[in-house]
Amino acid sequence: MKFVFRVDASFEIGSGHTMRCLTLADVLKDRGHDCEFIVREQPGHLIALIEAKGYFVHALPLPESVTATPDEHAHSHWLPGGQQQDSEDTLAVLQPNECDWLVVDHYGVGAPWETLVRKVCRHVLVIDDLADRAHQCDILLDQNMGRRADDYDKLVPQECVRLIGPQYALLRPEFANWREKSLSRRRQRTELRQLLISLGGVDKDNVTGDVLDALEACALSDSVTMTVVLGQQNPWLEKIQQQAASSRFKVTVKQGVSNMAELMSQADVAIGAAGSTSWERCCLGLPTIMLVLAENQKEVARYLTELGAAISVKISSEDSDCLAVKLDKLQDENFLRGLVDVSSRLIDGKGAERVLGRLE
Incomplete structure (x- = not known):
C-alpha cells in the first residue's frame, strides 16, 4: 500500500x-509499504x-503572500496560508486513487482540510494530541496519558476508530530493543552518577543553557557526569559547548544523535521536556525531572507526576533552588526505584506495531 504523510517541522x-511520523514510516517500509512525505518549507x-532516511519528499514552498486567516483554532498559524490554501497545494501533489492512506500529523489541520483532501485518498489517519478541533478521518490516534476516547465524541465521525493512550505511542524499535537491558541495569544500580539532559529538537529559548546554569549551583558531586543531547535544529550549539567547557562537571555535548535509546539506557536520571520523549524515557524506566516547554505538554506532565512516574520542575530565576530540591529527592534509592517501576509499566515500546495492525 501507499502511505503519504502530511507533516511539518519548524522552529516553532x-x-x-516529524520524528513520530518517521517512526511509523520506518515500520511500514519494513513491511514492504511505500511511504512519501508532503512538507511545507518553513524555517527549521x-x-x-x-530524505536521508530514504523517503521522497514533496516540498511545498511558502506562499508568496500569506493572507491572515481567521483563528479557526489555537494552532491555525502553524499552517501558512490556512487550510484552504494548504489543501489545494496538497491535492496538487496527490494523484487520485494512488494514496491508500493519508497520515496527517499537524495541529494546523482539521476537518475542513481533511474533507477536501480525503476525496483522493482511500483512508485517513489523524495523529493528534489536543482534542481541540473536529476531524474527518477513519482512524484517530492520540497517544497521550489521561486522554479518553469520549474526548473525541463530537470531533470525529461515529465510525472512526480511536486509538487512545500511551500503549499506542510511536516509539522507534530501538527502545523496545534496549528496554530489558535498561531495566536490568536499574535494578542493580540506583545511584546518580550519569545525568542526561535533552530538551527537544529545537529548544528555541535555550532552556538547556538555563538548566546547565542551575546545575552549577546545585550540591551535586563534581564526579557526576552529564551528557547534553541537542536536536539537529538547535541554534545554541556553540553557546552550550562553551558552558560545558567551563563547567565543574564533565559535560559531553552531542547533536543529532541516532542512538538515543542507548544514551537513555546508560543514564541514571534525565532532565527532559514533557513531550513525546516522555514515552521513550518511560519505556526504558529512566527517572526523569520534566520541564513543560509547551502548552500541549502540561497534561502529560501532570499525569506522569500524579502517577509517580516522573517529577516536574520549573527553571526560573525566582526559584533557583527548585532543581536542587528535586535532585536531592533523587538521592533516595527507594524514591528512585519507585520512579523506575511506575514509569516502565506505562510503556512497552510496541505502540507502532499496534498501530500497524490497524492499518494493514
Whole structure:
C-alpha cells in the first residue's frame, strides 16, 4: 500500500511530529509499504533528514503572500496560508486513487482540510494530541496519558476508530530493543552518577543553557557526569559547548544523535521536556525531572507526576533552588526505584506495531 504523510517541522512547531511520523514510516517500509512525505518549507523544516532516511519528499514552498486567516483554532498559524490554501497545494501533489492512506500529523489541520483532501485518498489517519478541533478521518490516534476516547465524541465521525493512550505511542524499535537491558541495569544500580539532559529538537529559548546554569549551583558531586543531547535544529550549539567547557562537571555535548535509546539506557536520571520523549524515557524506566516547554505538554506532565512516574520542575530565576530540591529527592534509592517501576509499566515500546495492525 501507499502511505503519504502530511507533516511539518519548524522552529516553532519543533521536530516531534516529524520524528513520530518517521517512526511509523520506518515500520511500514519494513513491511514492504511505500511511504512519501508532503512538507511545507518553513524555517527549521526537516526535509533533508526525511530524505536521508530514504523517503521522497514533496516540498511545498511558502506562499508568496500569506493572507491572515481567521483563528479557526489555537494552532491555525502553524499552517501558512490556512487550510484552504494548504489543501489545494496538497491535492496538487496527490494523484487520485494512488494514496491508500493519508497520515496527517499537524495541529494546523482539521476537518475542513481533511474533507477536501480525503476525496483522493482511500483512508485517513489523524495523529493528534489536543482534542481541540473536529476531524474527518477513519482512524484517530492520540497517544497521550489521561486522554479518553469520549474526548473525541463530537470531533470525529461515529465510525472512526480511536486509538487512545500511551500503549499506542510511536516509539522507534530501538527502545523496545534496549528496554530489558535498561531495566536490568536499574535494578542493580540506583545511584546518580550519569545525568542526561535533552530538551527537544529545537529548544528555541535555550532552556538547556538555563538548566546547565542551575546545575552549577546545585550540591551535586563534581564526579557526576552529564551528557547534553541537542536536536539537529538547535541554534545554541556553540553557546552550550562553551558552558560545558567551563563547567565543574564533565559535560559531553552531542547533536543529532541516532542512538538515543542507548544514551537513555546508560543514564541514571534525565532532565527532559514533557513531550513525546516522555514515552521513550518511560519505556526504558529512566527517572526523569520534566520541564513543560509547551502548552500541549502540561497534561502529560501532570499525569506522569500524579502517577509517580516522573517529577516536574520549573527553571526560573525566582526559584533557583527548585532543581536542587528535586535532585536531592533523587538521592533516595527507594524514591528512585519507585520512579523506575511506575514509569516502565506505562510503556512497552510496541505502540507502532499496534498501530500497524490497524492499518494493514
